Amino acid sequence: MEEHVLDVKNLVKFYKGLGGLKKVLAVDQLSLSVKKGEVYGILGPNGSGKTTLMKLIMGLLFPSKGQIKIFGSSVKKLSIKKRIGFLPEEAYLYRFLSAEETLKFFAELADVPRREQKTRIADALHVVGLFEARKRPSRTYSKGMSRRLGLAQILIKDPDFVVLDEPTVGLDPIGSREIKEIILGLKERGKTVLFSSHLLSEVEMVCDRIGIMHKGKLVLTGHLNELLLRKNEYSLVLEGFDIGRQSELEQVLQKSFHAKVISVNRSRETMEDVFIKTIKKHAS
C-alpha cells in the first residue's frame, strides 16, 4: 500500500466577517493527497486560498467542513507536529534573536537531542548561507535572509513532511534558485514537500505533481510530465548544424521517418541562467 503523507477530503473553509456577517469562502470542497517522497506544488493567483489551505493543514485554522489527515492522524497531535516543518508566508521569527540563537531555541522546541544541536545548527546555517551572519540580530536581516532563516529552522528539525508557503516570495533569482535547490535536496533525502507559489517557473523546476488553485478549488491536478509534455512531439537540439541546409534535413526526416518538422528555433538561455551565471562570474 502506498503511504499517503497528507490526505485532505472535501475541505471547506469560511472566514467569518465582522460580527459573523458576510462570509468569505476561501477553500471550497477541496480534496488532495500527497504521497511519501513527493514534491507537490500548489499554484494559484493571489487570493486563491493557498495560505488558508496551508494554515488549515498546520492546524492554525480549523476546517468549516471536511477533514485533514497527516500520516493518517490529526495534526492536533504533538507527535504529528514533531514530524512536520512549516514555513509561513510572513516573517514570524523573533527579531531580537540572532540566527544562531533562533536556531538553538527552535532546536530545543523541536526536541533535537542536545549533543546534535551544535552540528545541526552549523550545518543548517551553511546550507542556507547564513553562517557569516549568524551572530547578528535577525532584525538587521534582509527579507531573503529572514526567509532562509525560516528554512534553516525547518532543516534543524529534520521533519518528514515539509510545508512551505510561498518560500521564494520576495527573493532575487539567486535566492530563489537556492531555495529550489534546498527543496530538491529535501526530496533527495526522501522528504515529502508541499509548497505554494504564484510563480510558474518555480513550480516547474522542482515539482513532481502540481495542483492549480482558483477561488478555493483545485481546478487542475496532475503529474508535471502529463500536464506539460505534448503528445507525439519531440524537440531535437543540434550543435554545429548548417542552418542553410534546413530543407535537406526536413526531406530526410520526412522520407526516412515520416516525421514533419514543426518549428526550427535557435536555442536560447533563460534570463535566469544568464543572470545567475553573470553574478557568479563576478563573485569569483
Next chain:
Amino acid sequence: MILSRKTFSLARITSLEIIRLNLFWVLAAFSGIIVIFTKTFSVYSTNIQINMVQDIGLVLIAGVNTFLVVILVAWILPREVENKTIYGFFTQSVRKVDYVAGKFFGFAFILFLMTFFLSFLLFVYVWLSFDVRAYHIFTVALFSYIANVILLSITILSSTVLTGSVNIFFGLFVYMMGSFNQSLEYLVERSMEIPLLKAGLITVLKIIPDFDRLNIRDEVLAGIPIHWEELWSYSMGSLLLYGGVCLITAGIVFSRREF
C-alpha cells in the same frame, strides 16, 4: 506536567526579549536614581526621613513592576499573535500550556530581577545613610511582587483575546479596581440603588484580587502589627488560585482559537 524543558526554553527567551529592550534598562536606571536621591527631597528630621525614603522607594518598586506588567507585557503578548511569531510555536510540538507557562515564568523572572535589584539598592542606601538595616524592605517588596505576579497572570489571560492597546487599558482597570477594592466595595454597598447592578459590581470586585491587602507598606513603616499567618495564606492562596485559573484558561482559549 506544566513545567517541561520547553517551558524553560520559552521562559528564557521571554526574559531575554525584555532584557534586550532599552526601555527595561532605562526604567531600572531611572528607578535606581530616584531611590538614591529621595533623601534630598525631604527636609524633615532624620526619623521622618528614614520613613520617607523607604516609603517612596517601596512605592516605586511596586509601581515600576506594575508598569512592566500593565504596559510592557500587556503590549508584547498580543503582538505575538499579530506578528505571527506564535506560528513558530503552535506548529511545533509545543503545547499551548507550555507556551503560556513559558511566558508567565519568563515575565515573572523579569519582575523578580527588577524587584530584587531595587529593594537591594534601597536596603543598602538606607543602611549607608541612616545606619539602619531595614530588612522589612524585602518583606514589603516580596508581597508587592506577589501582587504583580497575580496581575501578570490576569494580563496573560486577557492577552489571549484582546489587542495590545485594549489590553493595556484592561490591565490598568484591573490594577485600579484591585488596589481600591475595599473602598470601592464599601462605596457600592452604600450608594448603589439598583439591586441588580449592585450585586453585579460587588461580584466583579470580589473576583478581582484585593491588591490592597498585599500592600503592607503603611503598616510596616508605621509599626502596626500584621497578622502574618493570614497574610501568607491569603497571598499564597491568591497566587495559586489566580495563577492556576488564568494560565489554564489561557491555554484552553489558545487551543480553541484560530490564528
